Amino acid sequence: MIETLKDLPLGVDGVSATGKVSRDDYEQVLVPILEDARRDGRRLRLLYQLGPTFEGLTPGGAWEDAKVGLRFLRIFDGCAVVTDVAWIRDAVQLASFVMPCPVRVFANRDRDEAAEWLHSLPEVAAVSHRILPESGVMVVEVHEALRTQDFDALALAADVWIEAHGGLQGFVIHARAFPGWENLASVLRHVRFVRDHQRKIRRIALVVDSAMATLAPVVAEHFIQAEIKSFAYDHLDDAITWAGARPARSAATPTTPTTGGPSAGVH
Numbered sequence: 001m002i003e004t005l006k007d008l009p010l011g012v013d014g015v016s017a018t019g020k021v022s023r024d025d026y027e028q029v030l031v032p033i034l035e036d037a038r039r040d041g042r043r044l045r046l047l048y049q050l051g052p053t054f055e056g057l058t059p060g061g062a063w064e065d066a067k068v069g070l071r072f073l074r075i076f077d078g079c080a081v082v083t084d085v086a087w088i089r090d091a092v093q094l095a096s097f098v099m100p101c102p103v104r105v106f107a108n109r110d111r112d113e114a115a116e117w118l119h120s121l122p123e124v125a126a127v128s129h130r131i132l133p134e135s136g137v138m139v140v141e142v143h144e145a146l147r148t149q150d151f152d153a154l155a156l157a158a159d160v161w162i163e164a165h166g167g168l169q170g171f172v173i174h175a176r177a178f179p180g181w182e183n184l185a186s187v188l189r190h191v192r193f194v195r196d197h198q199r200k201i202r203r204i205a206l207v208v209d210s211a212m213a214t215l216a217p218v219v220a221e222h223f224i225q226a227e228i229k230s231f232a233y234d235h236l237d238d239a240i241t242w243a244g245a246r247p248a249r250s251a252a253t254p255t256t257p258t259t260g261g262p263s264a265g266v267h
Contacts, residue, residue, distance in 0.1 A: 002029040005047065009119035013037075014047035023060035026068055034072045038156060043077040045118040050083040051108060075156060076101040077149075078121045080114035083107075101149065126150050126179070131161055135244030136169035139236075143175075147182045151189040158197055167200040170243025171226070174207040174236055199225055205239035207231045 002025040005014030015030055037044045078101050081092045089105045096103035102121065106114040126144040131137070138158060161168060181187045204226045231239040 001025050004029060004033070005049070008047060008115050012045045012047060012115055012118045014049065014115070016049040016051055018051055018053045020055050020058055022058045031068060034068065034075065038072065038075050039160060042075075043153060044072075044075050045078045045121060046076060047080045047082060047111070047114055047118060049108070049111060050081070050085060050088060052084070054083070054085065073099075075152075078102045078118050079104075080118050081105050082111045082114050126182075127154065129154055129157055131157060131168075132240065132244070135240070136161070136165060136167075137172060137240055137244045138168055138170070139172045139174060139240065141174050142179060145179045145182045146186050146190060148185050148189040151186070151193045155193055155196070158200075162197075162200050167202065168197075169246070170203045170205065170240070171201045172205045172207060172236070172239050172243050174233070174239075176209055176233055178208065201226045203243045203245075204228045205231055205243045207233055207236050207239045209233035 001019055002015050002017050002021060005016055008014045013033055015033070017025075034044065036042075076099075079099070081088070081103070083089060083105070084107055092103065092105050096105075104114070104117060106117075126142070126147050127150040128141045128143070130139050132139065138154075138161070140154065158168060181190065206228065208230070209232065229239075229242060231242075
């Protein structure tokens with residue numbers, strides 16, 4: 001079975017596996033934690049303990065474990081696996097090299113250390129974002145060089161909104177100057193984000209004080225279908241208003257009677 005852990009630092013979620021773990025255990029305990037975080041646009045720091053009484057996974061539990069890992073991979077800021085089972089420790093250490101977030105393995109006696117490690121992970125993101133529900137505009141603040149996990153977080157929030165509303169009315173990028181990317185993987189993730197979302201955004205506002213403000217719209221119009229406009233860095237409110245403006249409805253054209261001669265009252 002799987003049970004939630006309560007005695008953890010603020011911002012850290014945890015579960016403990018005991019006995020045989022089945023598919024139902026994942027669906028009833030772990031998946032709701034992950035679904036809530038994804039729905040709220042919240043990143044997760046997860047402590048997963050396989051304690052001394054852990055006996056393994058049923059076939060359905062093993063399959064569900066794999067599915068859950070792939071389905072929710074993007075929402076993790078960090079993961080600590082606490083176990084004394086040798087083959088699990090080795091498997092997690094091997095997988096950690098390809099994970100998009102920090103992953104560490106701890107012994108059961110070091111569970112408190114695992115929780116503290118998760119709690120101490122850096123809080124500051126290179127990108128922060130918010131969605132304004134009244135206008136359907138996502139506002140993105142860029143602070144540092146862009147990382148793959150920043151685009152994962154943006155995609156997560158955007159996808160939840162788009163799934164519910166069909167698209168974003170506007171996308172506003174606010175940055176004093178473009179800080180670049182952390183590495184090549186970040187560049188590729190940026191390209192993928194644009195590819196996956198550019199057809200679902202009506203307007204893009206660049207609120208940037210740099211040469212990018214004038215160059216980007218000229219370059220982007222060849223690759224992006226959305227309408228793009230630049231604003232000075234201090235004109236964020238104007239940019240949000242423009243990005244959230246709905247298309248004006250054209251007035252219906254009056255129809256001219258085709259029969260019956262002149263209209264009444266005309267002599």
